[in-house]
Amino acid sequence: MVPVTSLITFFQKLVGWTLLALSIALVNAGSGLMALYVLLTCVGWTIFLLFPVKYALRWLAKQTGSSKFFLSPTPLEIFPSY
Secondary structure (H helix, E strand, O other), X not given: OOOHHHHHHHHHHHHHHHHHHHHHHHHHOOOXXXXXXXXXXXXXXXXXXXXXXXXXXXXXXXXXXXXHHOOXXXXXXXXXXX
């Protein structure tokens, strides 16, 4: 079992890198309309990952019989790398 502090550190790093990538994309946007497009695309991608992908992964875990390992550290480490 992974200690809670390492999971918190993992999520802090994940959020930090995501915000850094978003801020660089917004700074490099040529106009206000392009910055709005980048921001809305990021929001849409986040919503897509939070709902359909989460439910698809949960269904896949139940179908393969690995639902008791669904929140193990391995998927949490692998998923952000995609």
